[in-house]
Structures are given as structure tokens and as C-alpha cells.
Amino acid sequence: MDPMRPEHLESLWHSARNRKTGALLKVLQTYFDKAQNCFECAFLLMRATSDFYESRPNSLAVTIMNVFQEWLSEHKEVYAAFLTDDIKRMALLAVLKQTKPFLIALVCDVYKLEENGVEYMDIVQNLLLRKRFSEASTVVASLKLHGNFTLEDIPIPLFLMDKMALLESYLEGQPKLQKELLIFLDNLYHDGNLADGVISNLNGKMISRDRNHPKTLEKIISRLLKQYGLPGETCPHVHYKRSKNALRYLFFKKYIEDDYSEPGWREMVCEVVGTNSSLQRDLLNELLWVNDYESALNFAVKLCVPDRQWPRAIRSFMGQCGPEKVQELIESWNSYRDQDDPSKYLPFRLELCDVEMVDTADGFENCIEIIKNYNLVGIDAEWKPTMGLTPARLSLVQLAVWDNVFVLDMLKLSEILSEEQWGQLYTDVLGSNEILKLGFGIAEDLKLLAETIKFPGGKVQNIVDLCSFAEKLRCDWPFLMEPKVPKVPGHKGLSELTRTLLGLPLNKNEQCSDWENRPLRLSQMIYAAVDAFCLLEVYEELCKRADAVNMNMRQLLEEATDAQKGAHRRRRKPQKYKSQVPRQHGCKTNTGKR
Template sequence: MQQIITNLEHMWTDDTRKDKSNRDIAQYLSNMLFRSCNPFALVLFLIDKAKDTHTAKTTTLSFFMMKEFDKWCKMNNSKLDIEKLISKDIQMKIYDICTRNHMTMFDMAVRCFHLCYHGNDHFLPRIRKFIENKKFKEAAHCAGKLGLQHHFDMSEIVLPLILQDKVNLLEVYVSGFPEHQEMLVRYLDHLCDRETDLDLVQSSIPKVSGVKMDKFQRKPLSKLAVRLLKLYKIPQDMCPNISNVRGLGALRYLLHKRFIEKGMGAGSWEEMVRGAVGDNDFMKEQLVEQLALYNELEEAAKWASVYNLSDSVIPEAVCSVRDDLISNKANNSENNISMQQDSACGDTEEDWENSCYTEAEINLSYYQLNLPLENIEIVDTLEKYDSCMTRLTQPGSVVGIDSEWRPAFCGQIQKVALLQLAVKDRVFLLDLVSLDKLFTEKMWQEFAQSFFCSSDVLKLGYGIESDLKMILRTFPCIKENMLGVKRIINLELLAKKFVLKDISPVFDEDDDSDKVRKPDGAAVDDDNSDSTGFSATAEKGLSEVVRKCFGKPLNKSEQMSDWERRPLRVQQIRYAALDAYVLLELYEVLLQLSKQQNSNIDMEPMISMKWLKPSKNEKRRAKQRGDHKQKAPKKLPARQTPVSGEPSSPKSLRVVVDTMLSGLGKQLRSCGVDVYIVEPYADHDRAVQISRKENRIVLTSGLPYDMIVGQVGYEMCYNVMCDTAKDQVIEVLNHFNIRVQQHDIFSRCQVCNGDVYLTIPSKDMELLAQRKVQMISGQSSNSSDQTVHEKVQLPELVTDLPKNSELETKFAEYGIDWTTVTVLGNGASIQTETVIQSIFSKVDTFYCCATCGKVFWEGTHFDRVCEQFSHVLGTQAKGPTVYEKLNENFS
């Protein structure tokens, strides 16, 4: 074994090695592991004896060996007798090596040497040693990875980390262990209790250094607890103190929406308040108190009566108003009689009621539904559903789509409650709360397939991706069906392609149509009407687009409603129907604009498929919860069978690769394959567009394959399995049965995918280089020969330049404009600046890409590339060089 580590260290430090990727070292180590009777003991010895093990960096040989061993174990674990090969002594030694010198290797050591198992208590003394030495970070990391949290009290590891504000380590500490996640959140809930003395808690652990008391306060602790509560999906009733904090935040938000933004109707306000308060006595009292702070004393008194709160728990001012309301109620009939008598006598007292806006007057300021209420049908039975689907799936139908769900407060789970589907003469409101009780998973799958995946129905949405994502979250059983969605347009993106700010309202209105009128007839300009909340400048999203197209915005006061409450109010029904129906009208306007502007904009653009993928935050949270599993080995899809028959040439293969596989794309170009590499940061649907437009096969990997194959079909999509570009090239060429010959190497430009080269003798390329320097230096083509010679240091044989007319004629034959040093036709600049001066005397011929102007020449680089692709080259005898072949093709 000593000889093995000697060889490895010699290879690691050998600067003369050509293979800088360390594949040769990895191969040598793999061979030694296969030969060893106990690979675990071998790796332990190698890491222990490596000279750089004490250096805790990822650039060391010891880290490289552990990383390669981790890969080796994943491939060969099923073939190894773990119980016989890994003893407790081996486990303790690798633990000591990693925790003493190289913590960066600890996670891999836990996986490779199977350190996390029931009965691994022999590691406890080591972890307690960390605690004694006040190394709480290391103690938390080791205890968490080894699953030994239950042996430690909260005050031993959790509390010190909180005091030191190292809360990110808490997530590592409980990752993958739900019971400890719950214990952690409950402990934080205990710290948030008003009865808990935080100073006393902190002083109980004097050994903790670096305490940050500003973080050990109820507000930051409650924020941390709320985040973890949501992260670990823990029911809020387990944490009453945290629940009160979150509930109060939700209540304050509702108060702001109602009384500051004035963006909630009375019905929505009442529903949402009841949902946020629930049966929590603390929240009932807080509601009344917060309303009093807003000086809404009558509203506060009303809710105090609704919840039957005693005078001792509500503000004194609210008590007084409540008493007045009770006494006034008894005198209502007498007051009404008195008001009638005053009116008959001509009393001129101001009528405050008539000075307020009526519902009808408010509606005049908003765009209204152009459909009778009886044409809106709530679909809540199987019979109504069948009738609805018969109408919606008629070929040629255009359907507006929107969905509603209840706003989430205090950790409530959000689900789509209503799905609005509008056609020209009718709006169907699918009551998903009721239908979910009647439907099976198969019925939901059939609905997704027949509606969302129908190519006969055009579907319109505004910000539709968020609706689809929420529908998928509500009904995860339809995910596979939703991979094949067709003809769905996001009007939000389509509307941005038109200059909507210059559009006059489509519907003719009176001069005062954009003004709010008071009962006395005085017109108030819309932009100055702050008190009504009708200001056009406050509109956004769909409401703003509707205002620009139709002159009035949408009334969004019902947006924050309890959409799971049944029956729905009439205001909710109108609001929901309009949000879907207006999309049909908006699309008609955009079609008219397209015709008026003679636009070539695609009026049925594909939507992005990002909604099918979990977001970065969702992935991160899954990882923090410990929900992520070790990636299963990639399996070849059932319909992804290799191409059989006679081998084909690289020129016969036309592909498009997404940005994840750009390295593979460049390698394939080097082999002569026609490759379109999608622009950086473009969505996967861009690859689908290119595939359809240019008839190219999509090369992708992982989850995007499932999304893309549903749109282009199995024949036009391939799921790449390998990880490295070199292995991916072999995989793709073998799958499509492509035979690469030597003349295929470099037959395409790696930069631009061009397959036409201009052949230029060395002397003439030197002239072009000289001309390029003249242009850069600002000198004319008639500059003195000596001056040019000094600037570019060219040999004497080219210092006597022919006349411009002769040069222009000569280089035109090559396909080059001498005056501008560009390719004739497309104007691409010839990149002579990339050619080193010494190369001119060593190379006879240069080759210039006719598409991008990149300059190539055959030399050692060509030999290296041929050697690099020796694994895919055909066995036929060496033919003409790549550039000779290209020259033949071009001429």
C-alpha cells in the first residue's frame, strides 16, 4: 500500500503530465480499489498517509481520493459486503482523520464508510469533546450527519448556536430528521413565550463565547421560528406563541389593505378577518385593539360584540362606542320617525348618506362584465361538468383561463378553489372544492389531457404560469399529463410586444368617462382622486392593460377573498367571471393591433415550461428539510432506443442543445455535427422552437427532457445520460449510429457552426494582417511601407504592397473584401489578430470561417484534437485533411 500512495503522490505533483484533469490518477486509484481485498482499509491508509491530509482544502490529493472513492462506492456498493469490510475501528479512524484535519471530507466519509446507522453511539465521546472545547459548530455538524441529535439536550448544542447567531447550522443539525425539526421549532416557540426570561436562559450557559444578544430577542427568534415552521411544514397549532406572532402579522396586513390601500370590499374583509382570527382569543382581542389604533372605533366595537369580548380586554374608547351603539339601536325606530318629520318640514340638515359613493357610482369607474349573470354557471356536479367539457372542447374554441385560491396566512396550505373558463357566450366556474370530492385521480388526469393538452382549443391566460403551477401543486397526479400542454398563450408577454401606452381606448367613451362624479355633479379628475382609490396610476398587471385598452381598470377589491367559502357571494362570482372573460376581449384587441401595425409577431407564442420545475427556493427548502434523496442512477427512457442500421456521417445529424449542454454542442461541432446552441439564459422552450422551425433533434438532460419530449415527441428528443462532455459525445454518436472520419474533424466552426471555409495562402494572410493593423492604427492603405513594416514587424517579402485595385481583385477571388478585411456577403471581420507573427513562416495555408471570420490553420492543435476524438473516429484509412476536404467543397 505504501507503493500505491507513493505512486499517487508522484503523479499528483508531476507537472509534466499532459492530462491536467487527473483522469489518469482517478483511473489508477480505481484499478487499485478493484484489486484490493478491502478497499475501505486501502482508502483509509492512503488518506492517512497522504502528505496534504492536514490541509483542509478541496485542492489536496487526500480530498481528491475521497471524492473518487465516493463515486466508486456509488457504483459498487451493491457488490461489497459492508458488514465484513467496515469495522468499528475503521470507522473511528476515518472519523478522527476527518474531524481532526479535514472536515471538508466528513460528509463523504459518512456516506462511504456508513457511519450513520442505529447503534453508532461510540462516536458520542468524540462529539462531547467538541462541546467541552466550545466547538459547537463541529459538534452540530457531526451529531447531525451521524443522526445522534437525540443524545443531546437543547441547551448543549442548539442554544449555543442561537446565542452565537449561527442559525444556519441548526438546519444542518436537524436535516432529514423530522422529529428533531419539530423539537427545534417547539423550543424556539418556548423562547418566544412572553413568560420566558431570555436573560435567565442566556446566563444558564456561561461557557458560550461570542454571544450576540441583539439576535437573542423575541423578534429575531420569532422570525427564525416562522421560517423554520414553514420550511419543515409543521402545523402551527403545535407552536401557539409563533402562531400568535404570525396571526398578528396577517391581521395588520389585512388592516392595511382595507383602511390604507382601500383595496378590499366589505365582504372580502369580513371573510378574511374571520379566517385570520379563527377561535384564537388572543387574536380576537388584537383585532379590536388594532382597529382602535386605526381610529375605526365603530368597526372595533362591532367585532367586540361579534366575539362577545368583555370590557376588561378591550380599549376604553371601544367600550364607550359599543355602549352608544347598543343604546342607539334601541332608539332606531324613534329616530327614523323624527327624520321623516324633519324632511316633511323642509329641514336643510346635510345628508351625509347621499354624499357618499353608491355601489353603482363606484362601478362606473371600473370595467364591467359584458355578460348577463345568468350566463355564468357554477360547475359543482358531475352532470354540469360533462356539459361544460362538451362546450369547452369543441374544435376551434377560444377559452379564457383564470384561477382563484385563498390567500395564505399563518402557514395555511394553498390550493386552487375555483377555475374560471370563459368562452364567447358563457363563463364556467369550476368549483374545485366540490369537484375534488367527486373526482378520482384518473378523472383529473383525463381533464388535464382533454383540455390543457388539446390542440383544437386555444387557451388564454394572463400570467398563466402561476395558475398552472398552483393547479399542479393542488393536483400533483396530473403532472405527467401536463407535460404535453398545447396552445396556451400568456397574454401578459404578448401584450408587452405592442406599444400599449399609445393606444386609445377601443370603446368610445364620453369626455368625462375617466373621471369620478360625485352626486352633486362636480367632476373630480381621476389622477387627483386619492380618497376613492380609483387612481389609474395605482393600477398594475391585467387591470392596467385593461385600462389602456378599454379606458377603465378592473375592480380588484374581491381579489383577497376566502375562495374556499361556499356559497360564493355574487360579487365574487362577477369578479371571477370577469377575470377570465376579459381575456377573450383583450386577445381580440391584440389581434386588431397586429393587423393595424402589419406586425409579424407570432400571435400564438408558446409559454415557458418553467412552472413544471420546482423553483430554486423549493429545491433549497427540500434539501434543508432533508427531503432530497440521493440521485438515482439515470435510466434510459423506454422509447429512447438506439438507431440501428448502417452508420451515418456527422453531416446527417442536426441537433439543438440547451445551455446546460453547451460543452457537448461545441464538441459535436468539432466532429462535424450541425449543432445549434441555445442562447445563454434562454428557456427550454427556446430549444423546442428551434427544433420545430429547423427540424432539429433536441439534446437535453434530466427533468427538461420530460417537458420537451411532450412537445416534440420521442423521435425528436434525446435524454443525455453521461456527465462529462467527452463521455456525452461518445453517447450521442453511438446512439445515433454516427461514424466520424478524420476529415470530419473541424469541418465545422466551433464558434458559429459554419461549414464553409475560405482557403488563403500564408503570404496573402500576412497581407491581410498588415491591412488590419493599418486600419486599427488609423492609417490609409497608401501609408509608407517602412512605417507599416515597423508597426506590424512583417518580413520584407510583403512590404512592397501591390496597388489597391490589384489587391481588391485578388482577395475578391478568396471571398474577402480587401478594403475592410471582411468576408464578402456578410461583412464578418477576418480575425487576423489571433494569428501570432511567427506562424506565418511555419504554415502554408490558412482557413477562415466564412460565417464568423475565425482563422484556423492545421498544426499541433489539429493533431491534439484528432487524438482527443480518437475514441469516436472511424477505422477507415486516413483520407484528405479536413481543410483539403473543405477546400474541395467550397470550390
């Protein structure tokens, strides 16, 4: 059959409702076996299909090329005999009659055009002259010709045309080019006229109107920085803007909402400002604006801001205080004591000696061995607030049982533990059906944990999110959620749940502190321990309330789980759990109690 008129192929394709069938495969393989030049036959067949110009990933044109690629894997000897330079050029020119990138990339791969990619520079240049940037970018990326073109040739036009998928495909595996583009976009964010030269060479209809709008640029730059693992300082203009917004947020949290601890707030301010002189100046001016002269002086000293850069008001305040008072203020920075009344918050039921920081392999294994003896564990996690400046990174994972709270230093453990050792955590604890795991909004904690340790096949089973469980109880069994004390404003999340069931809220002052600081402050350790241990107390209280009205807590948990999975999912067989009462009844054996 003449490959230029593949009526039989079209008939087979349409009769099978546009699907690849055994009959179609057999015909194509016969074509390739009998063709004078199989490479020429393949691209002629592709070119002659009726859906060539509207090629979809499952079109006949693409199917022909995919089948040819599979056929070649079993006939490698034909490369040397039939794949000539002329055939390669003809195949590339043929596929460029249409515009779909995936088919262009497929032909480049099948015909091994990368082996002598520079031979096709004239074709790429012609595409650029005709403003066919999409096709040009696909050819350049497939043939690894990036070094022959500038940002203005391909990446910037793709960005202005809102061809982000093609742009990211073009940049894949090109770290130098990724950084260069981000620097350009950052400069464009600062000066919107920077792209005028490129825009003038493009057809106005090709350009997406909002591409150089500051908000659009900020979102794209932030996403690409995260995607390519580059520090925020790569784009100083956007980084400054986002840091300034973060600084304003911190001022709002401290001076308006007043829900930050003083040490935690200072840590986060220092983290945001760093050594950036512009941000340091903004910080000092903001502090003067809220009349906090003492903090302004302390930060000026702490951040080593040169005296000549101090605002005049700080120098005047320093002169009024005198040397002794100034020294006293500076010393008070390191000796701050929380004045908040601890009786207002849920106390920690264990002793501080029962809280263990786990930062060694031996400590980790000991932690797992102890937790295995319990059938109930509270899980929480902490990470440093990034306020959009950097990707979130897990700092701590807290595992609480009735006699201990283990605080896993994820920054240290992620460097020293083997995959096999991490497997113990999943096998013996997280994936164990014998241990009920409690969390609050735990999905994000587990997501960050999986990203941190990357243990393949790690599964979490038998877990209860007390956040969604409490909401279901409020709807279905409101008497189980009767508040112990009258409702007061200002509490939310887990703190509101403990206030409702246990009568006291949590002290959340350390929630947004720098959890990557080592060693942790005592107040941070207590906060981390209470956040995990209170999950056990909440569950204990719910069990008591259910027992008081002869309700089965395990059945309530299963109903909540089934409701989340959907009515169409098969209900799991109930599992038996021992009484969940602390210390005396909550553990299977003696569990290392001091």
C-alpha cells in the same frame, strides 16, 4: 504501493486537471482488490491526499471515498470479513481530522456507522467539549443519535453560529425536534435573554451578532414553519405579531384606500383574529380608534367576545342604541348590499347561468369536453390572502371560453380527482397546441396549480401572458394600446388594461376576500368569472385593432414570445389559429350553449 504514500494517485489526479479518469479508477480498484483490508486502505488513502484538509465535493479525498463506495456495491462479501468495530472507529477518527461535513457524512455512510451508532457517543461528546459543533451535528445526524442530545447541545449553538444549512440537515426527518426548536426560537423572540446560558459557553467569535434580533428571528421562524408544514400557532409570539401587522394592513386597505368589499373585509378580519383574545381586543380598540362603533359592536357579537371583555365604549354605545337598534345592526351584518355603482365597472357579458362551479369528477370531465371545442381560453386563479401568516393555497381556477366560465373548486377537486383525470386538463387544454391560453401574470397561477395537483410531466404550451404582451405592444406598437378613455388614477394591472382597451376597469373589491369560504358569495362568483372572461375580451379588442391596420396578431404574439426567450433561441414555426370572435366564430362546434 504503500497506501500511506499514494504519489501515483496524486500524479494521475493532477495530470487529469483534478478530474476522475479511467486510469485513476483502475488504480484505485487495484488498491482495493489487493489490500489486506480494503476498508483500512480506503480511509488511509483518503487521509494521505494533499487536499484532505481542504476537501471539496470534487476533491481527490472525496473521489477516493466515492470510488470505494461504488466498488463496495460489487463486493458486498467484504463487509462481514473486514469491516470490524475497530476499523469503523479508526475511519471516523480519521475523517474527523478535517472539518467538511459532506466527507464526514460520506464516511459514516460507507462504513455503516449507523448500525451501532451509540458506540461512538464518546467521540461526539469530545467534539462538543472542543466546541466542534459542525462536525458533531454531522455525526449525530448521520448516526441518528438525536435522542441522546438536547437543544442546548447542538441545535441552538448551530443557530447562534449562523450554521443554518447544518442545522436544517440536523433537523431533517426529526419532526419532534423541529417543533421544539421553533418553540424555543419563538420564546427567544419574546425574550432575547433566553439564550444567555448557551452563549456564555461559546466563544464570542463563534456567535453571529444578529441571530437573536427580533426581525431576524421572525424571518427564520416564518421560513421554517413553512418548510416543516407546521401551523403558525406553533409559535404564538411571532404569530401574534404577524397577525397584528396583518390586521393593521386590513385597516389601511379599508379605511385609507377603500378598495375592499365590506363582506370580504369582514371575512379576512375574522380569519386573522380568530379566537385569539388578544387579537380580538386589538380589533375592537382599532375600530373604536377610527370611530366605527357599529362595526366594533358587530365584531364583538360575531366573534363571541365575552361581555366582560368589551371595551367600556362599546357597552356605552350598545346602551345608547337600545335593543331594537342593536338587533337591526346585527341583522345588517348578514344583509349587506354593495352600494357601488356597477356601471362604473366592466360588465359580465354572459348570464349567471353560464357560470358553473365545478366540484365533482363528472363536472370536471364535462368542463374539459366543452373547452376542447374552443381554440381560445382565458385562465385565472384565486387564493385566500395569507398576509404571510400561512403558505398560499390555491382555491379556484377559472377557465373562460366564449359561452361559459368554469370555476374549478380546487379544494374539493384536489381530494377527489385521480392523477389520470388531472392529466386530461394538461393533455386536452393546458398542453394543447390547438388552444391558445390567455392569462395575466399567469406564472404564479400555474406554479400554484402545479403544487396543488402534482401531475408529473404536466406541461403548459401555447400560452400568452397579456401583462407582458401589453407592455411590449406599448413599446413597439403604441397605437395598438391607445386608451379608449382618458387615464384616471387608482387602477393598475388587469383593471388598468381593461380600462385602456375596453373603456371600463374591473371591480376589484372582492380580490382579497376569503376564497376558501363555501359556498362563495354571488359577488365572488361574478368577480371570479369576469376576471377570466375579460381576458378573452382584451384579446378580441387587440385582434380588432390589429386587423384595422392590417397587422397579423399571431405574428405579434410570436415576436413577443421570441423576445422573452431571447434572441439566441430559435424562432418557432408560426401556428395557424382560427378567427377569435365570440360565439359565432370563436368555437369549433356547438359547445353546450344553453
